[in-house]
Amino acid sequence: MTSRYLLGRVGQALLVLWAAFTVSFVLLQAMPGDAILIKFQNPDLGLTAQQIAEIRASYGAEGPLWLQYIHSIGNFLTGNFGYSVQAGVPVSASLAAHLPVTLKLAMLGFLLASIFAVAIAFLSSLAPFAWLRSAIQSIPSLFISVPTFWLGIMLIQIFSFRLKLVPVINPDPWQEFILPVITLAVPISAPLAQVLVRNIDEVLTRPFVAVARAKGATRNRVLWRHVAKNALLPTLTIAGVLFGELIAGAVVTETVFGLNGIGGLTERAVGSQDAAVLQAIVVLSAAAFVIINLIVDLVFPILDPRLRTNPGAAA
Amino acid sequence: MTSLTNPRVPVLEVSDLAISYHDGGAYQEVVHGVSFRVEAGQVVALVGESGSGKTTTAQSIIGLLAANGRVDRGAIKLNGTDISRWSDKQLDTIRGASISLVPQDPGSSLNPVKTIGDQVGEILEIHGKLRGKDLERRVVALLDRVGLSEPEFRARQYPHELSGGMRQRVLIAIAITLKPQLIIADEPTSALDVTVQKRILDLIDELRREYGTAVLLVTHDLGIAADRADRVVVLQGGRVQEEGSAIDVLASPRSAYTRQLIADAPSLARSVTRAPATARLPDESAPADDIVVVEQLVQAFRRPGTGQPPLLAVDKVSFRVRRGTTHALVGESGSGKTTTIRAVVGFQRPTSGTIRVDGTDLANLNGEALRQFRRKIQLVYQNPYASLDPRQTVFGIIEEPLLNFGAVKRTERRAKVMSILGRVGLPEATALRRPHALSGGQRQRVAIARALILEPQVVVLDEAVSALDVTVQARILDLLDELQQDLGLTYLFVSHDLAVVRQIADTVSVLRGGRLVDGGPVAQVFEQPGSDYTRELINAIPGRNHPVFA
Numbered sequence: 001m002t003s004r005y006l007l008g009r010v011g012q013a014l015l016v017l018w019a020a021f022t023v024s025f026v027l028l029q030a031m032p033g034d035a036i037l038i039k040f041q042n043p044d045l046g047l048t049a050q051q052i053a054e055i056r057a058s059y060g061a062e063g064p065l066w067l068q069y070i071h072s073i074g075n076f077l078t079g080n081f082g083y084s085v086q087a088g089v090p091v092s093a094s095l096a097a098h099l100p101v102t103l104k105l106a107m108l109g110f111l112l113a114s115i116f117a118v119a120i121a122f123l124s125s126l127a128p129f130a131w132l133r134s135a136i137q138s139i140p141s142l143f144i145s146v147p148t149f150w151l152g153i154m155l156i157q158i159f160s161f162r163l164k165l166v167p168v169i170n171p172d173p174w175q176e177f178i179l180p181v182i183t184l185a186v187p188i189s190a191p192l193a194q195v196l197v198r199n200i201d202e203v204l205t206r207p208f209v210a211v212a213r214a215k216g217a218t219r220n221r222v223l224w225r226h227v228a229k230n231a232l233l234p235t236l237t238i239a240g241v242l243f244g245e246l247i248a249g250a251v252v253t254e255t256v257f258g259l260n261g262i263g264g265l266t267e268r269a270v271g272s273q274d275a276a277v278l279q280a281i282v283v284l285s286a287a288a289f290v291i292i293n294l295i296v297d298l299v300f301p302i303l304d305p306r307l308r309t310n311p312g313a314a315a
Numbered sequence: 316m317t318s319l320t321n322p323r324v325p326v327l328e329v330s331d332l333a334i335s336y337h338d339g340g341a342y343q344e345v346v347h348g349v350s351f352r353v354e355a356g357q358v359v360a361l362v363g364e365s366g367s368g369k370t371t372t373a374q375s376i377i378g379l380l381a382a383n384g385r386v387d388r389g390a391i392k393l394n395g396t397d398i399s400r401w402s403d404k405q406l407d408t409i410r411g412a413s414i415s416l417v418p419q420d421p422g423s424s425l426n427p428v429k430t431i432g433d434q435v436g437e438i439l440e441i442h443g444k445l446r447g448k449d450l451e452r453r454v455v456a457l458l459d460r461v462g463l464s465e466p467e468f469r470a471r472q473y474p475h476e477l478s479g480g481m482r483q484r485v486l487i488a489i490a491i492t493l494k495p496q497l498i499i500a501d502e503p504t505s506a507l508d509v510t511v512q513k514r515i516l517d518l519i520d521e522l523r524r525e526y527g528t529a530v531l532l533v534t535h536d537l538g539i540a541a542d543r544a545d546r547v548v549v550l551q552g553g554r555v556q557e558e559g560s561a562i563d564v565l566a567s568p569r570s571a572y573t574r575q576l577i578a579d580a581p582s583l584a585r586s587v588t589r590a591p592a593t594a595r596l597p598d599e600s601a602p603a604d605d606i607v608v609v610e611q612l613v614q615a616f617r618r619p620g621t622g623q624p625p626l627l628a629v630d631k632v633s634f635r636v637r638r639g640t641t642h643a644l645v646g647e648s649g650s651g652k653t654t655t656i657r658a659v660v661g662f663q664r665p666t667s668g669t670i671r672v673d674g675t676d677l678a679n680l681n682g683e684a685l686r687q688f689r690r691k692i693q694l695v696y697q698n699p700y701a702s703l704d705p706r707q708t709v710f711g712i713i714e715e716p717l718l719n720f721g722a723v724k725r726t727e728r729r730a731k732v733m734s735i736l737g738r739v740g741l742p743e744a745t746a747l748r749r750p751h752a753l754s755g756g757q758r759q760r761v762a763i764a765r766a767l768i769l770e771p772q773v774v775v776l777d778e779a780v781s782a783l784d785v786t787v788q789a790r791i792l793d794l795l796d797e798l799q800q801d802l803g804l805t806y807l808f809v810s811h812d813l814a815v816v817r818q819i820a821d822t823v824s825v826l827r828g829g830r831l832v833d834g835g836p837v838a839q840v841f842e843q844p845g846s847d848y849t850r851e852l853i854n855a856i857p858g859r860n861h862p863v864f865a
Contacts, residue, residue: 208423208426210424216438225437230427
């Protein structure tokens with residue numbers, strides 16, 4: 001991997017971030033009304049038009065659009081995400097308060113989804129009977145067709161209210177996450193499992209598997225030592241793409257379970273047209289997405305020797 | 316050679332073996348009561364064309380039939396013990412230890428994400444022979460034994476860093492690690508260049524003699540069987556057609572099928588059946604009518620980021636082809652033969668040099684003129700399975716070029732397609748079929764029909780018969796010959812197979828590493844090779860030194 005390749009990839013990542021910022025800026029400005037009007041035009045406050053104009057100026061909401069654009073991009077570059085009009089606190093403080101919950105949910109959810117996917121794929125490939133195999137392989141289709149909000153409600157119904165396994169009132173910080181993480185993991189695991197099942201089937205037909213069997217390797221050994229890595233590698237690319245779904249899933253899941261994360265923050269910010277908060281969330285999500293995919297791209301050559309450029313090796 | 320009266324138990328005795336495959340609903344038998352035996356230290360060749368059941372039989376011996384296959388009856392006795400009904404668990408103990416496998420395609424037969432050393436070492440690990448430093452030393456010794464240079468370095472490399480021949484050496488190293496009594500070599504060299512093929516077969520021979528291992532050599536190539544085997548078993552449609560010592564079978568074949576196979580094998584051709592190539596060349600005194608003229612062709616590819624100078628895929632290659640004759644471009648992988656023809660058909664611009672086809676300089680052609688030029692020169696590709704659109708009917712495939720070049724009335728198009736179908740020897744009913752319903756030979760006939768529908772003057776055949784069975788190959792070569800005589804076509808025939816070239820070509824250019832190393836009329840190149848490389852290529856043709864055919 002050359003440093004030129006690395007620079008190119010980082011450059012692409014920055015370009016994507018800039019595009020995300022600009023598009024969301026334009027869209028948010030194009031909406032009629034804004035957070036200041038929603039909050040301060042309330043007749044109960046009895047503010048005059050001039051007072052509102054002064055407030056607007058203090059938030060930097062006056063002036064031509066291009067000036068505001070330059071202004072806010074400059075602020076973002078220096079780490080200043082502006083003020084949340086609704087909450088009256090800096091956006092960065094608001095994010096700092098909500099981010100850990102979402103981060104924990106997303107990471108645990110992704111981890112569990114990976115475990116589900118690998119378990120489904122390898123169990124189906126080890127299944128001794130054809131009927132068991134097809135039963136296990138039909139799980140992903142079921143998982144993918146379950147709506148997140150419905151699954152969340154069903155899980156609460158069954159595990160909290162009927163079986164009383166997970167408390168809903170005053171749960172400890174870990175108990176609180178059990179059901180949301182499952183809810184989030186189920187739909188994410190489905191496409192991963194499907195791709196993995198297909199990859200395993202495909203790798204099993206390759207001639208090197210027959211060669212490994214001819215060495216006297218058992219089915220299990222072939223599956224773990226030869227098939228696993230070859231089947232998992234292509235799955236890694238879609239894992240990067242699935243991160244987008246993870247964010248979307250987290251918003252719904254947090255709402256269903258009343259978790260106070262980025263999802264809840266987004267929901268409230270949309271309701272009050274809190275542009276600064278939304279802008280920051282969009283850029284943050286884009287950054288996370290870009291970084292995850294960048295990592296996937298950079299990790300690939302380490303895992304797959306075929307992608308390493310190794311001058312002189314062909315001798 | 317061991318005679319049949321030897322009282323010792325043979326290493327392998329297959330008797331009345333029947334195998335069937337599950338295909339949707341029912342089991343269909345594909346191997347019908349095959350029997351043969353392999354004595355210790357013997358090489359037995361299992362010869363047959365695709366669908367003969369040779370690979371299925373070989374797979375069943377090592378217990379690696381596809382999941383939908385099963386042994387219906389018969390016995391596979393290894394040293395007197397019937398293993399045909401053994402479970403996987405039992406078979407695991409003998410696989411690698413008593414029977415091992417040298418597979419067909421070295422390109423995909425090694426795990427791409429594990430090092431060579433790991434993959435050779437694995438067999439020792441599985442059978443609990445060695446570990447740690449001893450294992451590593453043994454692996455390096457094995458790699459050294461099969462002729463790999465710098466074995467310590469190779470052990471740390473990955474498969475993609477090795478050439479096809481080197482990978483096959485690694486696979487052979489794995490197969491001999493535990494000194495098994497029987498090695499099943501399933502078409503071990505069919506994916507390799509002819510000179511590499513010879514070296515690999517020599518290596519297998521040498522190791523067999525050293526270790527006293529018996530070899531079951533599965534091959535479609537009678538020439539290889541003639542060169543390497545003590546005994547030959549000829550299979551057709553899942554039945555043994557003939558069995559006997561290699562000399563007997565090849566010198567006095569008893570079955571009609573074997574006789575046909577021998578007659579069709581280009582490498583065994585005792586006499587050239589076709590009119591001598593040189594006889595059909597116009598007099599030297601006649602005014603030269605060269606339809607394809609390639610002069611000082613250079614094709615360079617830049618290698619950005621590597622800091623290396625551009626790769627010269629083709630380096631100052633010149634040749635001329637007379638109208639109505641066949642010119643062969645011969646060479647191994649990387650010789651530049653494909654790059655050369657891509658330039659000749661106008662797919663890519665030469666870095667320098669000139670190409671004239673029927674008087675037109677390709678350098679002056681652009682856009683529409685270049686497109687119209689393609690009417691004159693058509694391509695037939697190597698792989699008849701990949702070069703036809705699976706969703707179109709045969710009629711649609713052959714008709715398409717007509718639609719691309721001007722308006723031809725529907726009735727006229729129909730008449731043209733039907734007549735060309737007849738020309739290439741396909742029944743009219745074929746027109747409504749799709750490629751998957753056709754055999755390899757039929758598909759290649761469709762590809763030829765598609766090339767001919769525009770009435771081109773030059774047809775470029777890129778390894779067009781390499782993927783076909785010998786008997787099918789012989790029929791396609793006959794067809795090409797007939798079409799040339801009737802239509803006055805000029806062929807540019809690209810091949811790695813000198814035996815086929817000797818049969819079909821009038822003149823030949825031998826390429827190596829992008830350079831022309833030899834060229835001229837075929838008879839002259841074969842009788843007085845102008846380079847060591849040509850000589851090496853000729854010597855590598857299997858079967859040619861066999862006493863029966865000498």
